[in-house]
Amino acid sequence: MNNEKLTYKLMKNNRGQLQNLTDHLNTVDVTNNIKFTHEEESNGAIPFLDTLITRKEDGSIQLVVYRKKTHTDQYLNFSSHHPLQHKLSVVRTLLDRCYNLVTETEDRDKEEEHVKQALGQCGYPDWTIKRVKTEILKRKNENKDKKKVKHTDRDNKSKGMVVIPYVKGLSEAVSRVFNKHRVATAMRPHQTLRNILVHPKDKQETTEKAEGCVHMMCGVDCGERAA
Structure with a gap:
């Protein structure tokens, strides 16, 4: 039996065992609310989380960023009312994924170009990409040359967060004041679409609320109840 036939036979057996395992798992939940599925590789590739894993002829694997066909490349718009660090974190997340997951240099260059185009459609100027890329490269170089230094001076430690x-323009100024006193700041949106649009219950005026009282036993067998 040649290698191709042997490989086909092994793959066929594995597929049958995988289907049997899937069928067995789907019998565990008697309520039938949980359904298990499995996915098989196609053309030597299979998606896993955010990556597409491809088996190469030499036995090594190639990783690229995986996006579903329904992915729209819509991210936090740069003109939205959010702190600058929130918008830069979007860039940082996408570039970190590009540099840390993609294995081939050519694929990495394509992914970086895709990120630039996608963020450009969301209003991100070129300087945001360059700024975050510089920070990432600087951080990598610092990690390589990093030496452990023990800080004994308590005054250099953060005093909390x-x-x-x-609020654009105001929150940045407040943050700078806190930073002078070694207090870290985190910012959250002052108003969200959920707060504006979602109201499960209508607001009830105070005058429409009915008065109520609670009665409980006082513990003494006197026939009376305490209000």
Whole structure:
């Protein structure tokens, strides 16, 4: 039996065992609310989380960023009312994934170009990409040359963190004041679409609320109840 026939036979057996395992798992939940599925590789490739794993002829694997066909490349718009660090974190997340997951240099260059185009459609200027890319490269170089240094001076330590609502122009100034006193700041949106649009219950005026009282036994067998 040649290698091709042997490989086909092994793959066929594995597929049968995988289907049997899937069928067995689907019998565990008697309520039939949980359904298990499995996915088989196609043309030597299979998606896993955010990556597409491809088996190469030499036995090694190639990783690229995987996006579903329904992916729209819509991210936090740069003109939205959010702190700048929130928008830069979008860039940082996409570039970190590109540099840390993609294995081939050519694929990495394509992914970086795709990120630039996608963010450009969301209003991100070129300087945001360059700024984050420079920070990532700087951080990698610092990690290589990093030496462990023990800080014994308590005055250099952070004194905590505060969370403040984001108001453009004001929150940045407040953050700078806190930073002078070694207090870290985190910002959250002051108003969201959920707060504006979602109201499960109508607001009830105070005058429409009915008065009520609670009665409980006082513990003494006197026939009376305490209000």
